[in-house]
Amino acid sequence: MDAIFEATIQVLANDGLIRLNTTRVARRAGVSVGTLYQYFPNKQALLFAALERHLAILAIAIEKACDENLHSTLEKIADAVVKAYLRVQMAQAEISPTLYRIALEFDARELLDLAGRRSAEAIEAALSTASDGRFADPGLLARTMTAALYGTVPAFCHRVLSPVDGREAEKQLTIMFRSYLVAQQSGTADVERKDANGAGLQAG
Incomplete structure (x- = not known):
């Protein structure tokens, strides 16, 4: 299976989607x-499986990054999530446009939803253990971050990203996530202060 998937990626990168067929993939594998x-059983099943595998690799990379950064700072968590996501995307940058077309052709919403749920659960776990922040609803933050990540798939997949583009994307996404988490942390603190003040007034 691994050999077939690797051969599929190589044929896509070298020959393109139109010229890909089961004979070429089998020969390469x-x-x-x-x-x-x-x-x-056919080319369509092979391409769908290749897309499913790519999204699973994305989710696994984010899960691993989050597991390795439990009890870390919010900054480190944000950095780790972005790096994990883009590392996978850039590793297959040459075929990203093809994967994007496959996703559109096969209406891969269920695959995207599954990868998104796995990623959100991992990010929520990391945020819940952050050493320098506490949130009223880390699950909501995690789902928002995941939506931002997977919502960028079209932007990252409609063309081949150069290494320079990849570095800039990492910079911008990291700034976005860090700022978002800091803002949400401040918002939680404001709510807690208001609640405390309200309780004090009632007691008085």
């Missing part, structure tokens, strides 16, 4: 077409 058909 070093397996027979019959063996490939045991896993994927």
Whole structure:
């Protein structure tokens, strides 16, 4: 399976979506077409599986980054999430436009939703343990951050990103996430102060 997926990526990168077929992929993977058909009955099934695998890799990368940054500062959590996401995107930058077209063609909303849920749960866990912040609803923040990440998929996938573009994207997303978390942390503190003041007035 790994060989077939890797061959699919290579054929997409070298020959493009139009020229990709099961025969080319099987030849590149070093397996027979019959063996490939045991896993994927046609080209469409193969492409859908390649997209599903890419999104799963994205989610796994974010989960790993968050697990490694439990009890870290908000700044480190924001940095880790952005780096993990873009590392995967840039690793397959050459075929990102093709993956984007596949997502549109196959209406991959369920796949995107699944990857988004996994990512949001991981980010929520990290935010809940942040060493320098506390939020009333870390789940909402995590879902917002995930929506921002996965909402950028079209922007990152409609063309091949250069390394310079990738670095700029990382810079901008990091600024966005850091600022968002700081603002939300301040908002939580303001609410707590208002609640405390209200309680004091009632007691008086």
